[in-house]
Amino acid sequence: MTVTTPTARRGLGLRGREAVAGYLFLLPWLIGLLCFVIGPMVASGYFSFAKYDIVNTPEFVGLKNYQDIFTKDRLFWTSLKLTFRYAIIVVPLSLIGSLAAAMLLNQALKGTTLFRTFFFLPHLTPVAASAVLWAWMFNPDVGPINYFIRNNLGIENAPGWFRDPQWAMSGLIIMAMWGAIGGNTMLIFLAGLQGVPQELYEAASIDGAGIWTKFRNVTIPLLTPTIFFNMVLGIIGALRVFTAAFVATAGGPAYATWFYSLHIYTRAFKYFEMGYASALAWILFFIMFVFTFIQFRASRRWVYYAGEVNE
Amino acid sequence: MFDKKFSRRQFLAGSSTVAAGMLLAACAVPAAAPAANTTSGGAAAPSAEGTTIIFHDRLGSHADWHKARVALFEEQNPGIKLQIDELDGAEMFAKIYALAAGGNLGDIVWTYLNTVPEHVRKGVVAPHDDLVASTGFDKSVFWPAILKALTVDGKLYAIPNHGHFGTVVYYFNKDLYEAAGATVPNPDWKSDDLVDGAKKITKAPDTWGFRAQQGSEHTPSYMRMFGGELMNEDGTKCLLGEEKSIQALKWLYDLKETHKVDPCICGDQYRENFVAGKVGAFNTTPGLVAEFSKVKDWKFKWDVTVAPLGPEGTRGSQVSGGAFGMTPPAASKHPAETFKVLQFFSTKEDGVEHVFGGAGSPGPRDDVWDDPKLATFSHIYGTIRKAYPEGPRPWYRPANARSSEFDDVMLNNLQAIWTGEIGFDAGVEQVQKLCQEVLDKDHL
Amino acid sequence: MAQEVMTRSTTPALRKPLTDSGARRQQLLGRTLLYTIAIVASILFMMPFAWTVFSSLKSPSELYMFPPSWLPTTPRFANYAEVFDVSPFGRWLWNSVIVAGLATFGAVLSAALTGYSFARFRYPGRDLIFLLTLGTLMLPAEVTLIPLYLLFNKAGWLDSYRPLIVPSFFGGGAFLIFMMRQFFLTLPRDLDEAARIDGAGYLRIFWQIILPLSIPALVTAAIITFIGEWNSFLFPYIILNTKEKFTIGIGIKYFQTIASNIDSIEPRENLLMAAGMMMTAPILVLFFAAQRYFVQGIAMSGIKG
Structure with missing residues (x-):
C-alpha cells in the first residue's frame, strides 16, 4: 500500500533494511519461541508416539x-x-x-x-x-x-x-x-x-x-x-x-x-x-x-x- | 495476511528457519531422554553435621503432626536431620514424579494403598525387605490386610503409618434422631434400620436422613455389606454385575429413588451440611472423629457407630490408610537412616499419638486400636474392634495399576444410574462392562 | 491533554446541538436507561466478590446457615489476622509482587517489540512465523509442562524464580504478541512514514511514536499478564520447592488445605475467603490505578487531522 522506492544505497535496499530491522525486532521472540515453546512442543510431539509415564524413559509405540x-x-x-x-x-x-x-x-x-x-x-x-x-x-x-x-x-x-x-x-x-x-x-x-x-x-x-x-x-x-x-x-x-x-x-x-x-x-x-x-x-x-x-x-x-x- | 500464497522463496526461507529452530530446540531440550539422573540425593543439600532425610509428605493435618514430631525424632536419632517437604494433596504425585524424572527425589514418599503398584512401576519406591530383615523389624504387628496392600510381587514397598477399616464409621446427629423418634444408630443396627431412621429424619430439601458417598474407598464396603465384591482378589475381573453386588447397588439406588432420604448419593458438602445440623447420618473414615472432637461449639449432640449389618448379617469393610515408602538407592543415599524414620512413624506410641495429635486415624495395628489411652479419646476404636474381630478386609486393586481410571469410570457410570440418565438394570450392565474394559487394558 | 480526554470520551450524542426539548427528553431517557443498566450489571457482577468479602468476615458457624445469609452478624476482622498466623502469607504476597511484576514488565515489552515486527515489517517468513506463533496458543500447557521442567532442571534453575521470569523477556507468549499485533495494525501507517521521512530510525519510531499511542493496549496487556502470573499455579508449583519461596497462586492452594485443618473441622472457608481477599486486593488496587490509562486514548486526531 505504501510506496517504497528501492534505493540501492550501500548495497542494502530499503526493503533489505526493513527486513533486517524486522528480524531484529523479532529476535527475542524467536529465541523464546525456540527454547521455551517449540522445544517442549517437539518433545510432546515425540511423547505422543510413545508410552511415557513421566518417570521412566519414553518407550516408542508408533501410532498406538x-x-x-x-x-x-x-x-x-x-x-x-x-x-x-x-x-x-x-x-x-x-x-x-x-x-x-x-x-x-x-x-x-x-x-x-x-x-x-x-x-x-x-x-x-x-x-x-x-x-x-x-x-x-x-x-x-x-x-x-x-x-x-x-x-x-x-x-x-x-x-x-x-x-x-x-x-x-x-x-x-x-x-x-x-x-x-x-x-x-x-x-x-x-x-x-x-x-x-x-x-x-x-x-x-x-x-x-x-x-x-x-x-x-x-x-x-x-x-x-x-x-x-x-x-x-x-x-x-x-x-x-x-x-x-x-x-x-x-x-x-x-x-x-x-x-x-x-x-x-x-x-x-x-x-x-x-x-x-x-x-x-x-x-x-x-x-x-x-x-x-x-x-x-x-x-x-x-x-x-x-x-x-x-x- | 494469510490471504495470499507464500512465495516459494518465502516458504523456503521460513521453513528452513523453522527446521533450524527445531533442531536447536531438540538439542537444548533433554526431555526426549530423561535420564535417570542420580546426581543429587534430594531437593536440598545435606547439612554438614549429619545426614538429612527428605520426606515428601502430604500437606495438611498429617504433615503438621509429622513436623511436630521432628524434634523428638532428631533427639532419639542424633546425627539424622528430618526435613518434611509438604506437597499439596491433589498434585502430590505429579510433583513427586516430576522430582523423580529430574533426579531430585528425596528419601521418603507418601503412598496410598491404591497407588502402591503405580509407585512401584514408576520406581519411586524400593523394596524394604532387606532392611526389615537386617534390622529385625517386626512387621507382624500390622494388620495382614495392610501389609498385603503394600506388597507387590512378594516384595514390601512401604511401611504402614496409619490405617483403618474403610469408610465404615457412621457419624450421626443424635438430636435429629431423637427428635424424629427414630432408633439411634448402634453397633447392632441393620441396613433397614438405617433406611427407617433416615426416612423419619428427612425433611427435603434442606434436611436429609443419610448422605452416601461413592468411590473406591466407599463402594467395596457397601458391596461387602451385602456379601458382594467390587472386583476379584487378583484385580482382573469386575464383579459389580454379580447378584450380591447388584443388591448393594439397589439399596443405594433406593435411598434416593424409593425412600428419598439421600438427595444424590454424591455426598456433596456433606461435612458442612452435617455441621449445620442438616444431615442425619453419613459415613466416612474414623479420621474425622479426631477432628470433630476438637470442635467445642457443637449445636447438637453427635456420635459415631459402625456400619450397619447387611440383610444376611454380614459387615462390610475395606482396609485403608497411608504408608511411607523409601525411594530407590538412586534417590536415597541413606537407606539405614531413612528406615529409622519409617520405623519412628510406625511404632505403637506413634500410632496412638497420631490421633491425639489431630492427624487422623490410629496406627494400623491391633495393639494400637486396643490401647486404653486411645479408648479415652473415643469409643469408636473399641466398637470397631468388637464388630470386626477378624480385622479389616483387603483392598482389591486393578492388576494393571489403573486404580484412578477404574475409579473415574465406576464413579461416573454409577452417577448415570443415580441421576436417572440410564435405567437401573441397563446402568448396572453398562458399569460392569466399562469397568471390565478398564481392567482389561494393558499395565499402566 | 486532560481536557482532550474529557471531550474525546464524551458521547457523540451529547455533542449534538440540542435544538428542541423532545430530543433533550429523549436523550435524558437514554442516559437514565444506560445508568440503570450499568447499575444492575454492576450489582450482578459484584455478587461473587461481595460474597467473598462478607464470608471473609463471618464466624465459622455462620458460613452454612440456612436460609442463606449474605451479611455476617458481627464482622470478624480477626479472620484476617489469623491468616498470617497460620501461614507465611505476607511472604508469599511479596514473592508474587516481585515475580509477577518482573514477568509482566518483560512480557509486555517484548510482546510489543514482536507484535510491532509482525505488524509493520515485511520480511521473508514473517507470516509463517506468525502462524507458528499462533499455533503455540493451541497446544495445551499440560503437555509442555514436563519438558519445561526437565529443561529448567538441566539448567539448574529449579526452586528459583528464573523459570517464572526469564521466559517472559523472550516474547511474552503468543497471546500478547497477537494482541499487540492486532492493535498496531489499527494504527495508521502514515504515522511511521511521516517520522521516517523526518529521519527517525525504526527503534526511535517504535519508542517515541508507536508506544505512546499504545498506552491503553499496553496497560491492558500488563493487567492481563499480571493477573495471569499472580494466579498461576501448576507451573510455579512444579518449579518451586521451598515453602518460603512460594508465590501466592500456590500459597492460596496450600491455604485451602491448611484452612480446613486448623484445630477444627468446622468450615473455615472464612479464612480462605480472607486470604483470597488479601490476594485480590493488590490487583484490585492496580486495576483501579491503571484505569486512567484506559481512557487516555490514542491522540490520532491531532496527528492525522
Whole structure:
C-alpha cells in the first residue's frame, strides 16, 4: 500500500533494511519461541508416539496412542462433543456481552471508573474462592439460587445443577459468563474502542446518522481487528475450557462436563499417561489450528486494518 | 495476511528457519531422554553435621503432626536431620514424579494403598525387605490386610503409618434422631434400620436422613455389606454385575429413588451440611472423629457407630490408610537412616499419638486400636474392634495399576444410574462392562 | 491533554446541538436507561466478590446457615489476622509482587517489540512465523509442562524464580504478541512514514511514536499478564520447592488445605475467603490505578487531522 522506492544505497535496499530491522525486532521472540515453546512442543510431539509415564524413559509405540484414541477411547468423542457444545454457546454470548459492556463503559457515564472496576470484579475473584462460592450458590438444597427459585419464583422442582447431568453444563456456562463478560475480552474491546477516531462519529452525526447507524457503520468496521482477535482467542479459550469444570464438577456427574482439556489433564496428571495425553493434545492442536486458519482466511472479507502492510 | 500464497522463496526461507529452530530446540531440550539422573540425593543439600532425610509428605493435618514430631525424632536419632517437604494433596504425585524424572527425589514418599503398584512401576519406591530383615523389624504387628496392600510381587514397598477399616464409621446427629423418634444408630443396627431412621429424619430439601458417598474407598464396603465384591482378589475381573453386588447397588439406588432420604448419593458438602445440623447420618473414615472432637461449639449432640449389618448379617469393610515408602538407592543415599524414620512413624506410641495429635486415624495395628489411652479419646476404636474381630478386609486393586481410571469410570457410570440418565438394570450392565474394559487394558 | 480526554470520551450524542426539548427528553431517557443498566450489571457482577468479602468476615458457624445469609452478624476482622498466623502469607504476597511484576514488565515489552515486527515489517517468513506463533496458543500447557521442567532442571534453575521470569523477556507468549499485533495494525501507517521521512530510525519510531499511542493496549496487556502470573499455579508449583519461596497462586492452594485443618473441622472457608481477599486486593488496587490509562486514548486526531 505504501510506496517504497528501492534505493540501492550501500548495497542494502530499503526493503533489505526493513527486513533486517524486522528480524531484529523479532529476535527475542524467536529465541523464546525456540527454547521455551517449540522445544517442549517437539518433545510432546515425540511423547505422543510413545508410552511415557513421566518417570521412566519414553518407550516408542508408533501410532498406538492415536489408534487407541480413535478406536477405543469412549471419552474422546464424548469430550469433544461437550467441548464444542460449550464453545458454541459461550463464544457468541461472551463476545456480545463483552462488547456491550465495553460500549456501556465507553459512554462517559459519571462513575465509569467504578463501573469498570465492578464489571471486572468477577475476573479478580480468586479461583479458590469462586469455586467455594459457586458450589454453595448452586447447591440444590441449601444454596441461594435454588432458595430464590423455590421461595420467590414458587417453582418446587428446582434444578439439580451440578448434581444433575442435564443441568451441570448450564451451571458451568452461567459461571463462565459471569467471569467472562467483564473480563479480559471487555478490556480488549475497551482498548479497541479507544482507538476509534472521534471525528468519524462527528462526521457521521453531521450526515444525520443515528446511534444504530453509527454503531453499524463506524464502530463495528473500525473494531473488526479487535472483534477478530477476541473471536479467535475466544474460540481457542472455549475449546480449552478447563478450570470451571475442574473446580466445580470434576467432569461429572456421569461425564456431563467431561471437557476435552479435562480429559487431557486427567490422562496427564491423574493417570500419568503423558504419551497418550500428548497425543490427545496434538489432536486438539490440529482441530484448533484448522479452525483458526479458516478464521484467518475468512477474515479478509470482514476485518479492516488501517495500517496493514501487504504486497 | 494469510490471504495470499507464500512465495516459494518465502516458504523456503521460513521453513528452513523453522527446521533450524527445531533442531536447536531438540538439542537444548533433554526431555526426549530423561535420564535417570542420580546426581543429587534430594531437593536440598545435606547439612554438614549429619545426614538429612527428605520426606515428601502430604500437606495438611498429617504433615503438621509429622513436623511436630521432628524434634523428638532428631533427639532419639542424633546425627539424622528430618526435613518434611509438604506437597499439596491433589498434585502430590505429579510433583513427586516430576522430582523423580529430574533426579531430585528425596528419601521418603507418601503412598496410598491404591497407588502402591503405580509407585512401584514408576520406581519411586524400593523394596524394604532387606532392611526389615537386617534390622529385625517386626512387621507382624500390622494388620495382614495392610501389609498385603503394600506388597507387590512378594516384595514390601512401604511401611504402614496409619490405617483403618474403610469408610465404615457412621457419624450421626443424635438430636435429629431423637427428635424424629427414630432408633439411634448402634453397633447392632441393620441396613433397614438405617433406611427407617433416615426416612423419619428427612425433611427435603434442606434436611436429609443419610448422605452416601461413592468411590473406591466407599463402594467395596457397601458391596461387602451385602456379601458382594467390587472386583476379584487378583484385580482382573469386575464383579459389580454379580447378584450380591447388584443388591448393594439397589439399596443405594433406593435411598434416593424409593425412600428419598439421600438427595444424590454424591455426598456433596456433606461435612458442612452435617455441621449445620442438616444431615442425619453419613459415613466416612474414623479420621474425622479426631477432628470433630476438637470442635467445642457443637449445636447438637453427635456420635459415631459402625456400619450397619447387611440383610444376611454380614459387615462390610475395606482396609485403608497411608504408608511411607523409601525411594530407590538412586534417590536415597541413606537407606539405614531413612528406615529409622519409617520405623519412628510406625511404632505403637506413634500410632496412638497420631490421633491425639489431630492427624487422623490410629496406627494400623491391633495393639494400637486396643490401647486404653486411645479408648479415652473415643469409643469408636473399641466398637470397631468388637464388630470386626477378624480385622479389616483387603483392598482389591486393578492388576494393571489403573486404580484412578477404574475409579473415574465406576464413579461416573454409577452417577448415570443415580441421576436417572440410564435405567437401573441397563446402568448396572453398562458399569460392569466399562469397568471390565478398564481392567482389561494393558499395565499402566 | 486532560481536557482532550474529557471531550474525546464524551458521547457523540451529547455533542449534538440540542435544538428542541423532545430530543433533550429523549436523550435524558437514554442516559437514565444506560445508568440503570450499568447499575444492575454492576450489582450482578459484584455478587461473587461481595460474597467473598462478607464470608471473609463471618464466624465459622455462620458460613452454612440456612436460609442463606449474605451479611455476617458481627464482622470478624480477626479472620484476617489469623491468616498470617497460620501461614507465611505476607511472604508469599511479596514473592508474587516481585515475580509477577518482573514477568509482566518483560512480557509486555517484548510482546510489543514482536507484535510491532509482525505488524509493520515485511520480511521473508514473517507470516509463517506468525502462524507458528499462533499455533503455540493451541497446544495445551499440560503437555509442555514436563519438558519445561526437565529443561529448567538441566539448567539448574529449579526452586528459583528464573523459570517464572526469564521466559517472559523472550516474547511474552503468543497471546500478547497477537494482541499487540492486532492493535498496531489499527494504527495508521502514515504515522511511521511521516517520522521516517523526518529521519527517525525504526527503534526511535517504535519508542517515541508507536508506544505512546499504545498506552491503553499496553496497560491492558500488563493487567492481563499480571493477573495471569499472580494466579498461576501448576507451573510455579512444579518449579518451586521451598515453602518460603512460594508465590501466592500456590500459597492460596496450600491455604485451602491448611484452612480446613486448623484445630477444627468446622468450615473455615472464612479464612480462605480472607486470604483470597488479601490476594485480590493488590490487583484490585492496580486495576483501579491503571484505569486512567484506559481512557487516555490514542491522540490520532491531532496527528492525522
